[in-house]
Amino acid sequence: MIKWTATVVDVKYEKDLINVVVSPDNFYPGGGGQPCDYGKIRNNNFEGEVFRIEKKDYSVLKVKPVSGKLKTNDIVECIVDEKRRKRLTQMHSGQHAFYKHLEIVKKIKGEEISVEKVDINEVESSLYVKASSLTWNDLFRAEDALNEMIKEGRPVYVHNIRKEEIPKYPELRIKTERIKSDVIRVVEIKDFDWSACSGTHVANLSEIKNFIVSRFRSAGNNEFEIKFRVDDSSYVAKLSQEIRVISSMVNEEPEKLGNYIKKIKDENERLKGQINELIKTAKIEFDSQRVGDITLYSKHLENFDNKRFVQIGNSALQEKSIVLVTNQEENLKYAVFCSPDSGRNAAEIIKRINIKLNGKGGGSNSFGMGAVNATREELLKEFMLIIS
Numbered sequence: 252m253i254k255w256t257a258t259v260v261d262v263k264y265e266k267d268l269i270n271v272v273v274s275p276d277n278f279y280p281g282g283g284g285q286p287c288d289y290g291k292i293r294n295n296n297f298e299g300e301v302f303r304i305e306k307k308d309y310s311v312l313k314v315k316p317v318s319g320k321l322k323t324n325d326i327v328e329c330i331v332d333e334k335r336r337k338r339l340t341q342m343h344s345g346q347h348a349f350y351k352h353l354e355i356v357k358k359i360k361g362e363e364i365s366v367e368k369v370d371i372n373e374v375e376s377s378l379y380v381k382a383s384s385l386t387w388n389d390l391f392r393a394e395d396a397l398n399e400m401i402k403e404g405r406p407v408y409v410h411n412i413r414k415e416e417i418p419k420y421p422e423l424r425i426k427t428e429r430i431k432s433d434v435i436r437v438v439e440i441k442d443f444d445w446s447a448c449s450g451t452h453v454a455n456l457s458e459i460k461n462f463i464v465s466r467f468r469s470a471g472n473n474e475f476e477i478k479f480r481v482d483d484s485s486y487v488a489k490l491s492q493e494i495r496v497i498s499s500m501v502n503e504e505p506e507k508l509g510n511y512i513k514k515i516k517d518e519n520e521r522l523k524g525q526i527n528e529l530i531k532t533a534k535i536e537f538d539s540q541r542v543g544d545i546t547l548y549s550k551h552l553e554n555f556d557n558k559r560f561v562q563i564g565n566s567a568l569q570e571k572s573i574v575l576v577t578n579q580e581e582n583l584k585y586a587v588f589c590s591p592d593s594g595r596n597a598a599e600i601i602k603r604i605n606i607k608l609n610g611k612g613g614g615s616n617s618f619g620m621g622a623v624n625a626t627r628e629e630l631l632k633e634f635m636l637i638i639s
């Protein structure tokens with residue numbers, strides 16, 4: 252257990268929390284992408300939970316009182332939420348080692364990569380990098396290499412060095428502009444990575460157990476977010492189970508799922524093309540009725556995508572006419588077309604329907620789209636009142 256005895260140096264009650272300063276203070280206050288420790292402070296007369304830490308030259312513990320009262324000069328027992336600390340520590344060391352492996356993978360290809368931001372969390376953490384490109388293949392190579400190093404049991408050391416010693420660490424990853432103190436804390440993964448960091452770290456990479464990139468997306472502007480998990484074999488097992496279930500569902504070998512999905516996507520594209528062709532040539536029947544000096548053409552569809560039902564509506568538009576196409580999905584979507592000589596305005600019609608039926612949508616004089624939580628009959632009734 253990480254616990255120690257400390258003296259309360261300062262106490263300030265503030266609404267439902269207490270600002271507490273203790274000495275000595277071994278709570279990690281947060282930094283380098285790693286959030287602060289949680290924990291407890293207590294003695295015979297008081298118990299409270301540390302849920303946030305404000306960093307000044309010293310730390311101010313934000314404490315939620317559970318029982319009793321705390322005063323300056325009290326002697327308290329401080330206890331760190333060890334489970335959380337351990338998770339954050341594994342994550343943080345995993346992030347250092349993974350980034351270095353990824354840097355090597357990119358260097359071999361002659362490509363640059365840099366860290367933009369780190370966001371360490373207990374279950375899943377994020378590493379944001381800047382790179383000209385990044386693929387799953389790059390990530391897998393770094394992931395494999397790191398898992399090898401975890402298996403091997405590579406030691407991790409912490410050195411406290413002085414500024415003038417920086418040249419002795421030619422591969423040191425450091426943002427010099429951020430360094431304020433004369434002593435710099437260097438975290439070394441033996442003979443592999445050196446990084447200036449204030450965070451908590453494992454003493455040996457074997458403590459990480461395993462590392463997996465769980466998600467990966469481009470954030471635009473050559474930035475990528477890499478989500479990862481450590482010491483989470485149950486997550487890896489769950490993924491693999493899910494894949495086996497899916498492979499049964501589609502009746503395909505798990506190893507061939509990628510090819511199978513690519514085939515389906517291609518097929519889907521082909522079908523979309525064919526449907527578009529059909530719609531162009533098909534004669535779709537519309538109901539028509541006279542409304543004063545114009546004709547209203549209307550048609551009801553179900554579960555068409557937006558692009559197609561609009562296309563269908565557009566095909567019915569004639570001189571001196573209005574077209575209304577409704578498309579039932581979860582809610583009722585509709586498109587309105589007004590010919591220039593119809594004397595009606597699509598945007599205005601939709602605006603009035605929005606007011607009457609609490610709908611959404613808008614458009615221009617000649618075309619607009621909307622959605623309502625109403626039946627087609629209710630929509631039609633309002634529509635007729637507006638255009639008549």
Ligand SMILES: [Zn+2]
Pocket residue numbers: 283343347446447448449450
């Ligand atoms: Zn770090």
